[in-house]
Amino acid sequence: MQVPFPFPHPLARLSRRFSLTLAAAVLAGCASTGGLQPQSTLGTANALESATSLEGAQLTPAAWPTHAWWESFGDAQLDQxxxxxxxxxxxxxxxxxxVRQADALAGVAGAPLYPQGVVSGRATRQRFSENSTTPQPLAGSWDWTADVQAGVGYEIDFWGxxxxxxxxxxxxxxxxxxxxxxxxxxxxTSLVRAYLKLDAAYLLRDLAEQTLQxxxxxxxxxxxxxxxxxxxRLDMKQAEAALPATRxxxxxxxxxxxxTRNQVAALTGQGPDAGIQIRRPAMQGDYVAAIPTAVPADLIGRRPDVVAQRWRVEAASQEIKVARAQFYPxxxxxxxxxxxxxxxxxxxNAxxxxxxxxxxISLPVFDGGRLRGNLGAxxxxxxxxxxxxxxxxxxALHDVVDQIVSLRWQAERSxxxxxxxxxxQEGYDMAxxxxxxxxxxxxxxLSxxxxxxxxxxxLIELQTRGRALHLELIRALGGGYAPQAAQPPQSPQSLS
Structure with missing residues (x-):
């Protein structure tokens, strides 16, 4: 037969007090963070009107650049x-x-989710005071103190x-x-751009050599x-003067x-002598001003700069959660x-x-506005x-449209x-x-x-610009980047 306690059990009282303290702390935390909210809202690609600007452009699902997009220029040396x-x-x-550094720091950030253990040992030889709490016969003598201890701690992540x-x-x-x-x-893209510049220089030199002949x-x-x-003799001098200028x-x-060869070698991470080995470019291929059917909706997942910024938004939203949780016990x-x-x-000995x-349990009470300021930051x-x-x-969207517009007028100009x-040429032949x-x-x-x-x-410059615009369209569409599926960043409303 169990005899009931005349008063509530001590463990029950402790549990009730702990719960009341926790509830009061939660209410205090909610009150402290009141009124602080993000003010910006994520935009969407479909909200940016571009249908009229893209009207008339050739649409095809296959227009997204491939991973090895530079192969479309048809130059084996460029591929190498x-x-x-x-x-x-x-x-x-x-x-x-x-990237490796960020992965390592993520491992550090995840460590508090697991129990933390430590083993420590200490041995000290010391003289004990004759006028302190040390009993006889140790008082006033020299001896060792030692302690070996293993500890385990675990922070309960109540607030995430x-x-x-x-x-x-x-x-x-x-x-x-x-x-x-x-x-x-x-x-x-910088390397291919320099390679296009090299090809144009060769073509212009061919033209200059033809002119010299x-x-x-x-x-x-x-x-x-x-x-x-x-x-x-004046005509003779004019004809003679044209030769040094051409040379x-x-x-x-x-x-x-x-x-330009030297520039290409530098972009490949090699020394100047590697540039001497670069042969004349032999690019070929017919470039079509086509865009994918899913632009602009899928552009947010195809451009590395857009995707990277999405992840930064997501990281910032999680930092808000960390700052809010610091108000609670x-x-x-x-x-x-x-x-x-x-x-x-x-x-x-035993x-x-x-x-x-x-x-x-620890609870911030007076912090001089530090936590609120941190949350606001x-x-x-x-x-x-x-x-x-x-x-x-x-x-990103304007970048794509700019390339399409330029390619459209490039065809007319050519x-x-x-x-x-x-x-x-007919006039020159007649003269x-x-x-x-x-x-x-x-x-x-001469005229x-x-x-x-x-x-x-x-004409050489226009042909080179046509290839350059093909390159810029590839870059504007993300250069063949295909990210893994990721959850979209949270909206400000979900951070309250």
Whole structure:
């Protein structure tokens, strides 16, 4: 038969007091965080009107760039250079190191979710006071004190603070990983852009060499006409002066070729001598100004810069949860076991055992506004991240539209330029024929030649720009980046 306690059981009283304290702390925490809310709202790609701007563009599901998008230029040497850059560029290795660093910090952030254990031991030889609590015969003598202890602690994550800290760290790690892909895209597009510049320099040098050959032929013809007294010495001097200017142009283009080779070698992470081995580009391929059918909706998952900013928004939202949880009590359980003794001889005796277990609770009461200020700062950081995401999304969509608009007009400009070249070439042929037959003047030949040279140069520049626009469209569409599925960042309403 059990005799009831005349008063409530001590454990029951302790449990009730603990519960009341906890409830009061929760109410106090809610009151302290009242009125603080994020002020920014995540934008969506579909909310940005772009249908009219994209109207008329060719749509195809296959228009998303592939992972090895540079292969669309059809140049085996370019493929090798890109692979070398991806393997040896120090900037990419640094980005990979930042990913490893973020992963390691995520491991640190997740540690409080698990029990923490420590084993410690200490031995000290000391003189004990004769006028303290040390009993005889130890008082006034020298001896050892020793203690060996193992402790275990576990913080109960009532408010989700530790989990939110881990989620924030994981979000930053995801952002660092996506930044690595963004760095890869920046590197590969910079390399291909320099390669296009190298190809254009070769084409312009070909044009300059053709011009030099034509002017040498014209000089011979002018010499014959001077001997026949059909032209003056002035015409002869003008024909002679055109040759050094053309040779200077060839020399300038040779310099540009050498410097661009050096630039390509640097982008691949190699020394200057590697640039000397780069052969003339042999790019080919027909580029179509097509965009995917899912633009702009899927653009948020295809652009590394947009995806990375999404993860930063998610990390900032989790930091708000951490800041809110700091207003509430911190509850943990601790336990320890070990041995303590005065003198080493008794250290391992059963009577030297020490044991303990119990809960601990801490609650911020007066902090001078520190916690509230921290929460306000975390919410402001979230607003900054959201607005940066919204700005990145706007920039990304405009980037795609800009490339489509330029490609659309590029086709029109190339067609007109082709026609202009045909007409100026016909004019040059007529002027040369008249000059050869003694009817026209050298000035007419020189004028017609300058027009043909200008039109050919413009055509080379337009062809190079067409390839460059193809490259920029690939970059604007994310360069073949395909992220893993991720939950969208939380809205401000879910952070209250």
């Amino acid at each position: 250079l890109v692979q070398a850059a991806l393997a040896g560029q120090p900037g990419l290795k640094a980005a990979a190191a930042r 603070k530790n989990q939110a800290a881990l989620d924030a760290a994981l979000g930053r790690a995801q952002a660092a990983d996506v930044d690595r892909h963004a760095a890869e895209l920046m590197l590969t 034509q002017r040498e032929n014209t000089l011979k013809l002018t010499g014959s006409r001077v001997q026949a007294q059909l032209d003056s 200077e142009r060839i020399a300038a283009l040779n310099e540009q070729i050498a410097l 911190n509850v943990s359980l601790t336990a320890f076991a070990g041995v303590q003794s005065l003198g080493l001889s008794d250290l391992l 009577g030297s055992r020490v044991l303990g277990i119990g809960p601990a 975390r919410q402001a950081e979230y607003d900054v991240a959201v607005e940066q995401y919204n700005g990145t999304l706007i920039t 067609a007109q330029q082709q026609q202009a070249l045909v007409l100026t 040369t024929a008249r000059y050869r037959n003694g009817v026209g003047s050298y000035l007419q030949v 017609a030649e300058s027009q043909v040279l200008q039109q050919k140069q413009l």
